[in-house]
Amino acid sequence: MTRRYNFCAGPAALPTPVLERAREEMLDYRGHGLSVMEMSHRSPEFEAIAGAAEANLRTLLQIPDNYRVLFMQGGATMQFACVPLNLLGGGGTPNYLDTGIWSGKAIKEADHLAGSHLAATSRASGYVDVPRNDAIALSADAAYLHYCHNETIGGLAYDYTPDVAVPLVCDMSSSILSTPLDVSRYGVIYAGAQKNIGPAGLTLVIVRDDLLGQALPRTPSLLDWKVYADNASMINTPPTYAWYLAGLVFEWLRDDVGGIEAMATINRRKAATLYGAIDASDFYSNPIAPVNRSLMNVPFVLADEALNNTFLDEAEAAGLLNLKGHRSVGGMRASLYNAVTEQAVDALVAFMGDFERRHG
């Protein structure tokens, strides 16, 4: 068996030790004689799995006691709707920061449901940087401020946490668990699982408890955060296997990696290696302002676009998968999520150097 290096933006690489553990436990979960996939979500065995996953996540991110952790489905995209539906019961206008494609999609959904106010945008720069805090202009009746911490497609990340007088709501789908996080700065944090948490099908929501119970009356119960909070995220059948695998990823982060600080050190090293190689060459380039370069998603283009397909074909032959950029931006993108090893990044950089020597 050869596991190749996977730079996919999502569903993304999972840690090999996690998959090995899942394989060991596949047919007989710890002597229960069943696969986790076959268990009732109401069984004591699954309740233990679910509870341990939440406890470990709370420890990893030091989530304060006045925050609830919800395990939902529907992806981050469903949260684009859940955010206005759950936060506008007391009136007010949704406020948004626009830094590219994912924040733009969240804005579009808010507009569809309730209308929105654009508090700041980096559109004028071509989304190569983020609005500074002093450029954020909230509407007088702002209900919350939403932003996307890491624009997965643009490869753009905030280098600061916005400081505003209304609840801060953040899409952290592609950066959660990659660096330390001060949860207390936020009202709501959400993330689809398939980047840094586990397999697709699970979505995490971390919400401050005073923000629960403010849903618009028309909110379907399956989109209502409070219904999840009141029912231990088991209002209906949750994505049990994805929840279990997320729990294994949290254990891996704690036990094998040594926590989020240790993970961040590795992630910074990986990103420095790849950006360093890009910056040292005239053959590859990345357009993002250095302070806003994403640690997780590194888009880059070749000086000669005619070589794109050759690059991708040769990369694949060298065991480096999923380097094609998003269809909306073209070029290449290497996603360096937690499960992507330093060895994988070293192999990519060596390949890029070799490709440049042969084609540059």
Ligand SMILES: *Cc1c(COP(=O)(O)O)cnc(C)c1O
């Ligand atoms: C992947 C991604 C999404 C969409 O996630 P789905 O789970 O497919 O809905 C939203 N926001 C960001 C920042 C993402 O990276």
